[in-house]
Amino acid sequence: MxxxxxxxxxxxxxxxxxxxxxxxxxxxxxxxxxxxxxxxxxxxxxxxxxxxxxxxxxxxxxxxxxxxxxxxxxxxxxxxxxxxxxxIRAGVRTGLKIRYRNPQEVGADRIANAIAAVHQHPDQDLVVAGFGTATTLCAIGADKTYHGGAILPGIRIGLTALVCRAARLASVEIAAVDHAVGRSTAESMQSGLYYGQIGMVREIIGRMRDEVFRGEAPLVVGTGEFVSLFDAAGILDVIRPDLALEGLYLALMMNG
Structure with a gap:
């Protein structure tokens, strides 16, 4: 095992x-x-x-x-x-062509996610969206080229920043909500956190589509601690919560 x-x-x-x-x-x-x-x-x-x-x-x-x-x-x-x-560190076999200026800067978790995504969806342009402490977006070509990506504050970081920096805002439950217009301070915070993430992710994916994928829509694979919140948000094509673990298994097989 x-x-x-x-x-x-x-x-x-x-x-x-x-x-x-x-x-x-x-x-x-x-x-x-x-x-x-x-x-x-x-x-x-x-x-x-x-x-x-x-x-x-x-x-x-x-x-x-x-x-x-x-x-x-x-x-x-x-x-x-x-x-x-x-x-997983610089120098191990990944099956990816990494185009970062300094490949050692790419987070090991992002590499593991990418390995699993290209294995599960071969010959497809991909964006891997990871929803954790940070929200990360990685653009990967059908030829297994890891083009790069974007890193933005995750939903929990957003909540912590609001609570710590705004005197009258208390912590709220992180949740998917079905309304943009909150009718209380707590509802307004939940709406802003949730739809703020969706808006940022949708915008970045759109720009990646134009910059990297010649205007063609990539398959968007979601993973990470908070990915289930965005199941019905219309920004993800596939959800794989354990993507990094699957990538680790595959990386071990490649380097065994």
Whole structure:
């Protein structure tokens, strides 16, 4: 079995693959100061509680945007699983032609998403929209060229900014709403956060279509913690919440 771990700015998501099948997925909060022992005990515990023997794990694949947490996770993998993990970083095989001026700047999670998206939708122009701490949009050509993308504040960051910077605004539930005109402060915040994300994403996808895809509409693949909020928003063609985990599995196969 293969354990895949995606460490984001806010959460760590994990999955266990039995062959190409995702048998288990899980999530926990991520922070840079987590210790190797915390990681190791958590991972062994979540496996055992789901009837998976930790000794059945043969490989571990990781993508991370938190360098300190990556170091702790490496320590945990070696101590608790006797495995040196495969980590997505510059120089590994991805199957992508990355056109960033400095390819090392592309987030590992964005690379993992792109690997899975081109595998699942071959020979198609793609935009991968990731809805997490940040909202990211990546333009990928049918020839597997990773052209680049856009990064904007995610919906939770937007809420935090409002609450912290506006004296009379309190926190609200992050939710999909069916009205643009709120009839209370809370409803107005929810509307602004939700439709603000939709508006920004739609505008950027439209510009990518014209700049990169010669005016042809790309297939838009959505993923990330908040992607389910936008299921009915009309901006996504496909939703794959576990896209990064699937990309990690594929990257490990390419580099095995």
């Amino acid at each position: 293969i354990l895949c771990l995606n460490i984001g700015n806010t959460n760590m998501t994990g999955g266990v693959f039995d062959g190409p099948e995702l048998r288990l997925d899980f999530r926990r909060a991520a922070h840079p100061r987590i210790s190797g022992d915390e990681f190791g005990l958590f991972l062994r515990g979540v496996l055992k509680s789901n009837a998976i023997d930790p000794q059945a794990i043969r490989h571990i694949a990781v993508c991370s945007v938190l360098p300190e947490a990556t170091y702790s996770l490496n320590t945990a993998c070696r101590k608790y699983f006797a495995i040196t993990p495969f980590v």
